[in-house]
Amino acid sequence: DGGITQSPKYLFRKxxxxxxxxxxxxxxxxxxxxxxxxxxxxxxxxxxxxxVNDFQKGDIAEGYSVSREKKESFPLTVTSAQKNPTAFYxxxxxxxxxxxxxxxxxxxxxxxxxx
Amino acid sequence: xxxxxxxxxxxxxxEKEDVTLDCVYETRDTTYYLFxxxxxxxGELVFLIRRNSFDEQNEISGRYSWNFQKSTSSFxxxxxxxxxxxxxxxxxxxxxxxxxxxxxxxxxxGQGTILTVHP
Numbered sequence: 001d002g003g004i005t006q007s008p009k010y011l012f013r014k015x016x017x018x019x020x021x022x023x024x025x026x027x028x029x030x031x032x033x034x035x036x037x038x039x040x041x042x043x044x045x046x047x048x049x050x051x052v053n054d055f056q057k058g059d060i061a062e063g064y065s066v067s068r069e070k071k072e073s074f075p076l077t078v079t080s081a082q083k084n085p086t087a088f089y090x091x092x093x094x095x096x097x098x099x100x101x102x103x104x105x106x107x108x109x110x111x112x113x114x115x
Numbered sequence: 116x117x118x119x120x121x122x123x124x125x126x127x128x129x130e131k132e133d134v135t136l137d138c139v140y141e142t143r144d145t146t147y148y149l150f151x152x153x154x155x156x157x158g159e160l161v162f163l164i165r166r167n168s169f170d171e172q173n174e175i176s177g178r179y180s181w182n183f184q185k186s187t188s189s190f191x192x193x194x195x196x197x198x199x200x201x202x203x204x205x206x207x208x209x210x211x212x213x214x215x216x217x218x219x220x221x222x223x224x225g226q227g228t229i230l231t232v233h234p
Contacts, residue, residue: 004189033221043224045222093159101165103150103162108158
């Protein structure tokens with residue numbers, strides 16, 4: 001079955017450590033996205049990528065970094081510069097970034113807790 | 116800038132009741148798309164519906180129906196005869212369709228409404 005796999009599902013980190021969240025898709029989608037979800041704030045866009053080796057900042061990119069070396073993979077690194085990293089992170093993909101009609105397919109998410 | 120407001124933070128109903136989730140949006144784009152997603156306890160958002168701003172016809176899919184009113188910038192979602200399996204967080208979202216706009220292809224989400232359906 002095609003879909004998006006995120007790992008790990010739960011992650012604990014100490015302050016000052018960088019962590020990388022994995023996102024893999026086998027849908028042959030060109031576009032991939034990272035969203036952050038906090039209670040009462042909905043989903044906010046961190047980074048997105050339209051094509052391999054290209055990515056753009058979203059609304060809350062500070063303290064995060066991404067790479068897109070393969071079409072299938074879009075890992076997110078939460079750096080120590082991110083002041084409040086505890087959140088639920090969702091990866092998504094779509095056929096492309098096009099007319100706005102593209103439907104996003106989401107992964108099951110990764111919950112990061114900073115101790 | 117785009118904005119989506121879901122004023123109802125939490126709604127609690129008893130099974131078989133009808134429930135309406137409100138969504139109000141703001142955009143400067145003349146053409147845009149509206150979406151509803153469902154997030155069950157498993158965490159993965161599931162697509163429910165997409166509506167083009169040119170199409171104001173209401174839509175019904177089984178127990179689900181959507182009322183799009185461009186005049187009031189609203190896109191409300193009604194569940195008829197709710198069931199326990201409908202318990203989830205529901206998100207309304209907006210995406211611009213103008214290729215030169217900053218909201219092109221990117222979704223702006225509302226805060227979400229937590230729906231709890233009791234047996």
